[in-house]
Amino acid sequence: MTAQRQERYGLRPQRAAFALLASFFCVASLDFAARAATTERVVVNRYSGLAIGGFDPVAYFTESMAVEGLPDFEAREAGAVWRFRNEGNRASFVAHPDIYGPQFGGYDPVDLGRGVTYAGNPRFWVVAGQRLYLFGREDNRDAFAAEPARFLKEAAARWPTLEQGLAQ
Numbered sequence: 001m002t003a004q005r006q007e008r009y010g011l012r013p014q015r016a017a018f019a020l021l022a023s024f025f026c027v028a029s030l031d032f033a034a035r036a037a038t039t040e041r042v043v044v045n046r047y048s049g050l051a052i053g054g055f056d057p058v059a060y061f062t063e064s065m066a067v068e069g070l071p072d073f074e075a076r077e078a079g080a081v082w083r084f085r086n087e088g089n090r091a092s093f094v095a096h097p098d099i100y101g102p103q104f105g106g107y108d109p110v111d112l113g114r115g116v117t118y119a120g121n122p123r124f125w126v127v128a129g130q131r132l133y134l135f136g137r138e139d140n141r142d143a144f145a146a147e148p149a150r151f152l153k154e155a156a157a158r159w160p161t162l163e164q165g166l167a168q
Contacts, residue, residue, distance in 0.1 A: 040079070040105070040166060041078065041079075041105050041163060041166045042078045042079060042080045042101075042105040042106060043102075043105055043106035043107060043119040043120060043134075044079070044080045044081075048081070049080060049081045050080070050081050050082075050083065051077075051078075051080035051081065051082050051101075051106065052082075052102060052106055052120075052122040052134065053121075053122045054068055054069050054083045055067065055068055055069060055083070055122040056068070056069040056083060056084045056085045056089055057082065057084075057093060057100045057101055057102065057132060058084060058085075058089035058090075058092050058093050058100050059084075059085055059089060060125055060127055060132050061100065061127060061132070062089065064127075066122055066123055066125060067085050068083070068085075069082070069083025069084045069085055069089075070083060070084070070085060071083065073085065073086060073087055073089070073090045074090070075090050075093060075094050077093070077094070077097045077101070078097070078101070078105075082101075099130070099131070100132070101132070102120060102125075102132045102133065102134045103131045103132060103133050104133070104155060104159055105163070105166075106119065106120045106134050107119060107120060107134075107162075108120045108134065108135045108136040108137075108140055109133050109135075109144060109151050109152060109155035110135065110140035110143060110144055110151050110155070111136060111140065112154070112155035112158055112159055112162060113151055113154030113155045113157075113158060114154075115158055115162070117162050117165075117166065118136045119134075119136060120133070120134025120135050120136055121134060121135065121136055121137075122134060124136070124137065124138055124140070124141045125141070126141055126144055126145050126148070128144075128145075128148040128152075129148070129152075
């Protein structure tokens with residue numbers, strides 16, 4: 001772009017260089033944030049700090065469905081913000097986070113069995129053996145539901161090593 005055109009459109013060379021540099025750092029920081037989101041022991045939204053996308057972990061047990069929690073009913077546990085539909089669900093979770101929280105920190109147990117930490121989607125879930133499991137893909141959920149013992153054995157064997165590679 002010529003200097004005359006830059007003046008015409010209100011772009012001075014210094015501003016154009018600054019805008020180019022700023023956009024580079026913005027893209028670089030987004031790339032870092034995307035990579036960093038997979039280094040948590042509990043899957044959280046990097047920007048909001050919400051665990052499992054703000055869904056109520058207790059509702060999977062009490063209502064057998066994925067229900068979004070409300071900002072009025074929050075708790076902090078394991079470095080994450082958890083949301084609940086009501087005070088009773090919040091109190092149940094606070095008393096027993098190991099029971100109501102998703103197993104393997106919300107990572108997909110099928111992928112864990114393959115040696116990969118892949119964040120589960122709160123819309124793809126199964127309660128098996130009184131525990132909540134989240135899956136990154138529907139086909140993983142369906143495979144797990146057909147043979148939970150097989151996938152849990154593989155995931156449990158790899159989880160300790162994979163968990164060590166995740167930030168606290």
